[in-house]
Amino acid sequence: MSPDAINVDNIEFSYGNVHAVKGITFDVKEKEIFGFLGPNGAGKSTTIKMLTGQIFPKKGKISVLGMDVTKKTGRVQARIGVSFEQTNLYEQMSAVENLKLFADLFGVKKFDADKLLAMVDLHGRNRDHVSTFSKGMKQRLMLARALVNQPEILFLDEPTEGLDPVSADNIRKIILKERERGAAVFLTTHDMMEADKLSDRVAFIHEGKIVALDSPYHLKQKFGKRLIKVETETASGELKETEITMDEPYTADDVRSLFAEEKVITIHSEEASLEDIFIQITGRGLTG
Amino acid sequence: MNGRIIGTLIKKDVVLFFRDKFFGVMTLLMIVVFIVIFFILPATIRGTIKVGFYVPSFSTFFSKNLMTDGLVIQNMESDEEVRRAVMEKEVQVGISIPGGISALLDSEKPTDIFVYSSSEVPKDIQEMYTVLMNEMVTRMAGKKSPVNWRAVVLGPDLGGSQVPYRNRMIPLFAFMLIITETLGLANLISSEWETGNVQALMVTPLTVIDFFAGKGFTGVGLAFSQAFVFMAVTGGLKQNAFLVITALFLGSILVTGLAFVLASVAKDMMSVLGWGVLVLIVLVLPATAALFPGLFSGWIKVIPSFFLVDILSRAVNYDIGWSGNLKNIFLLGGSGVVCVVFGVFFLKRKIS
Structure with a gap:
């Protein structure tokens, strides 16, 4: 060291x-x-x-x-x-x-x-x-x-x-x-x-x-939540965004059901930022 | 203290000082303007001399015979009044002739006649009046008379010749050049503080002592060098040169201390000018007193700049050397040290 x-x-x-x-x-x-x-x-x-x-x-x-x-x-x-x-x-x-x-x-x-x-x-x-x-x-x-x-x-x-x-x-x-x-x-x-x-x-x-x-x-x-953000199109043609928390027992099932039941337009993962973590820890943002 | 670091600071401060359009140009301009004014002013003096005259009898005889261009006769009621008038500078010369002068002269007994003069009247003028009066007394008596002519100088005897205005201006101009540096240096320090330059300097190997030494040398150097150049060009160093140089140096220390104090209270150039003008007004009064004697009373002597102006005036215009200026030198040096100590104390608090 x-x-x-x-x-x-x-x-x-x-x-x-x-x-x-x-x-x-x-x-x-x-x-x-x-x-x-x-x-x-x-x-x-x-x-x-x-x-x-x-x-x-x-x-x-x-x-x-x-x-x-x-x-x-x-x-x-x-x-x-x-x-x-x-x-x-x-x-x-x-x-x-x-x-x-x-x-x-x-x-x-x-x-x-x-x-x-x-x-x-x-x-x-x-x-x-x-x-x-x-x-x-x-x-x-x-x-x-x-x-x-x-x-x-x-x-x-x-x-x-x-x-x-x-x-x-x-x-x-x-x-x-x-x-x-x-x-x-x-x-x-x-x-x-x-x-x-x-x-x-x-x-x-x-x-x-x-x-x-x-x-x-x-x-x-330690502090952040990893998410999957999925954008789907409903039967009426409207766009809808759904967030699925990763690393949970139900994550795979939720993703699977979305693909089965709806028309998936975009899908991407998202990590917590340091700003999110700071807010989570202190209850306020960094720029204030 | 680190000589290399202090040298670097001085070099930087001098560069910045002359790049400041206001103070840089003003400094150079003032030297030139003051030198030009000095040489434009007449080198000779032409003025009216007022003579206070006390003679219980024959006053008309004396008055008529003394009538001449540039001379104003004022008849007085007593010897005391003549002395008072000379002391209070209502007249430059006072002549007191005892009553019954005619009988006294006839008796051929030695008779005292007093010629009083203020300390600012040159010796040759005093002697001229003594000779003139002797001539008139001889004419009045019709023979050479056994008169004891008593020349009495009232007030401090400054001796020397009557001082032309341009020479009287020398202490004022020299002082103005020195005091201007108070504003220049204070502005330099306060702008460095305002812009955070001081903070940047303080995270280098430079110490607070180096910082003050650098500023001190810069301030004293700038103030002294300008006044020195002015004195050298105008002939202010022809007599008592070492005394004059010492006074200029001590005066430069004084204004550097004042600049530190000013920089500790000022936040920017405008506040430097605001506070600085107040300080200038107070400090310039003694210089004016040297130009116009009798304009101010004794209270002026508590203002430290008086000591500087008085030394310069006495040394340059009246050829008074070290012994006659020793007290002023100590007071000027002491005032300078006090100002520097206060300045460093207040400025250090601000910087820390």
Whole structure:
């Protein structure tokens, strides 16, 4: 079993009287993409801030790359990369200047900004001011900035939020490449499809607590219902949709009787989504 | 503190400062405009001198003989009134001739005649009036008289020559250049906060100390360099250069501290300008006081910028060196340290 990139032990954090994170425990393995899912205000951003040393937990311990993040903040930050939900680039500087600034802060020698910009499909705009970029371009540049020091852990906060499908897909490809390079990825997102596609494991956070943590496959196995959706045509010519729950003793009989008694137009299976599971566990959706 | 990181921050801040169309252009423009104004203003002084005159007898004789272009005579009722008028700057020169001057001169006993002047009147003007009065007394007595001419300077003796307006403007312009950086630096920091740039910086190896050191060096450097250039071009460094440079440096620290305070309360450029204008109004008053002495009373001395303006004014215009400015230097340095400590405290709270 690979060692932990991140180890979080029962951490808590409060903003005044607001208890944002209430004793959460989890770990992220090396080379793992870990999805951290929850609605707004659930404690995702507070957790990321604690993991990246921006704020310190009031209780509990965080170990990142084997170091206590509260004691060796600078050393931890030198080996991680963070891409924020809010676009926080220097708009009056060019793409190259933005990347070089952070490469200098990280002390990266022989830094090739053009190569990194080509990787995120921003070649040709290297010398343009960021203020002239579209949201998708800015998002890609933020990701490139998070990669300047070839981080061992990549923290991505809503990396595809508000992007068109092509841009979002490009970013997902880069995330997978980073995993291949050897980085662990801590990913927060509202996009359940994205989390499902990318994550090795996901944690659901709700009201400051982790309410479920497992691989998407196992969560679906454990909480989700598999269905067969059958569309039939009645004698009067009307279309009717019927749902049959799979994995039940009566499933085969129900399917057989449908085919025998009615004219089947379409049939397909359907798995529960992570969103369905989140709603099932917490009683509310992720986008609220 | 990490020198490499601080250097990177300074480079970035200077680039961003001059890419901000408002503050970047304004900074360069102000240096040019102030230098141009300085050279447009007359280098010589031409003004009216008011003379307070107390002579119980022969007043008409003196008044008639003193009538000249640019001179206004005001007859006074007593020696005390002459002194008061000079002290309160109603007149620049006061002459007090004892009663029965004619008899005193005839007796050939040594007689004291007082020529009072305010500290802003140049020595050559004081001497000119003493010579003039001596001439008239000799003419009145018809012979050389044993008069003891007592020249009394009322108020602090600033010595030196009368200062042309353009030279008086030097402290004001230098201070304006320095204080402008309060707004520029505060805007730079608050916009970095507003856009989340600070958050991005804080997840790199940069520490909070590096952050403040970078901002501090940038602020002091920008403020100091502009004022230094202005002083160098306008001849403000011809005398007491090291003292002037020290004052500019301490003044730059003061405005950098104020910029930190301003950035800690401001949310965006508009609020920087809003709060900044309030601060500017208060801080510019002492500079105006240097331009127009007597316009404000002693309360102006509690405003830290007074120390800077006063040092510049005394060093540049009256050739007063370290010994005459030591107290102001300490007060200016102390005010700067206090402002920086407060600024770092408030800004750190905001950033954390």
